[in-house]
Amino acid sequence: MRTRELLNRLEIDLGGLSNEDASIVVFGSLARQEATDGSDVDWTLLADGKADVQHRPMARRVRRVLRENGWKQPGSERIFGDLSFSHQILNFIGGEDDSNANTTR
Numbered sequence: 001m002r003t004r005e006l007l008n009r010l011e012i013d014l015g016g017l018s019n020e021d022a023s024i025v026v027f028g029s030l031a032r033q034e035a036t037d038g039s040d041v042d043w044t045l046l047a048d049g050k051a052d053v054q055h056r057p058m059a060r061r062v063r064r065v066l067r068e069n070g071w072k073q074p075g076s077e078r079i080f081g082d083l084s085f086s087h088q089i090l091n092f093i094g095g096e097d098d099s100n101a102n103t104t105r
Contacts, residue, residue, distance in 0.1 A: 003033040010041065013069045017062050021049040024062055027080060040072040042080035051085065059083040 007030060018024050028042035029035040043066075045059040059082055067073065074080035 044084040
């Protein structure tokens with residue numbers, strides 16, 4: 001399957017799982033448009049704004065929907081495949097509290 005077809009399928013599978021302050025962002029081979037049928041889905045649910053108690057369940061739903069639809073899960077390092085906050089990413093980058101995971105996201 002070509003990358004565009006994979007992205008279209010992914011969009012259909014994940015449709016309705018984000019909202020006005022939390023978006024699903026993909027990285028890696030899908031973002032570079034180099035994905036193959038065997039590629040994993042490196043993703044994060046990016047929350048922009050105040051933390052909401054619904055963000056964690058939303059991220060779990062994304063993970064479950066991907067798994068149920070046969071998408072290969074991201075690596076076990078937990079850099080991708082979970083919830084991220086834009087405030088933390090933007091404000092920690094290059095600072096004392098920055099981390100490899102934060103910079104990678």
